[in-house]
Amino acid sequence: MTKGFARFFLFVMGLPLLSFAAPLPTTGSSAVNSPKWNTAFSQMGFSFKLVSDEWVYLENPSQTRLPANQQIDMGFKTLSESARLSLKTENYLGKVNLESYAKKYLRDYNQYGFEVLSSKSVKINNIPAVVIDLIQKNKLTQSRQIFLSADNKITIASCIDKTDYFTMTSSMCNQLLNNYNWRPSDK
Numbered sequence: 001m002t003k004g005f006a007r008f009f010l011f012v013m014g015l016p017l018l019s020f021a022a023p024l025p026t027t028g029s030s031a032v033n034s035p036k037w038n039t040a041f042s043q044m045g046f047s048f049k050l051v052s053d054e055w056v057y058l059e060n061p062s063q064t065r066l067p068a069n070q071q072i073d074m075g076f077k078t079l080s081e082s083a084r085l086s087l088k089t090e091n092y093l094g095k096v097n098l099e100s101y102a103k104k105y106l107r108d109y110n111q112y113g114f115e116v117l118s119s120k121s122v123k124i125n126n127i128p129a130v131v132i133d134l135i136q137k138n139k140l141t142q143s144r145q146i147f148l149s150a151d152n153k154i155t156i157a158s159c160i161d162k163t164d165y166f167t168m169t170s171s172m173c174n175q176l177l178n179n180y181n182w183r184p185s186d187k
Helices: 003-018 039-042 098-112 164-177
Strands: 046-047 054-058 073-078 086-090 116-123 127-136 141-150 153-162 178-183
Touching: 003 153, 098 116, 098 141, 098 153, 116 141, 141 164, 153 164, 153 178
Parallel strands: none
Antiparallel strands: 046 178, 054 073, 073 086, 086 153, 116 127, 127 141, 141 153
């Protein structure tokens, strides 16, 4: 092996380190896989105008986990370990009445050990939404679910944390969701 080839080889192998790139595009260490780049959200049909560097993707060990293009779980680096934001999308044939859709969930919360604190229809960036605040009956966990709809898609954002930390956690979730936008559909 010649000196020239050895230098070229070291340069090519070292280039990803110098450019902060992943060894292979879109692998786990790739900057593209950071929430702030919106890549995963874009696959789900929406984006955020601004995502803090503090948001990180989380693994979901659940056996019922949906494919990555249908559900994303995130945490916030500086909040409690139990803080979590889950984003899930669902597609439907035809338009969906958001209030009716959210009411289906209202019936189920009690059997899962949650008490509904409030439910209201709002607009987030001119997008129809329903916000439901919940508390676990044993008062250990508090949650906020936000249903957003456009055309034949619904995004369900679930923000959850221990009751003691929920005010701070819900503030961070709200800050992110206030930057929510539907990605234009490919028609």
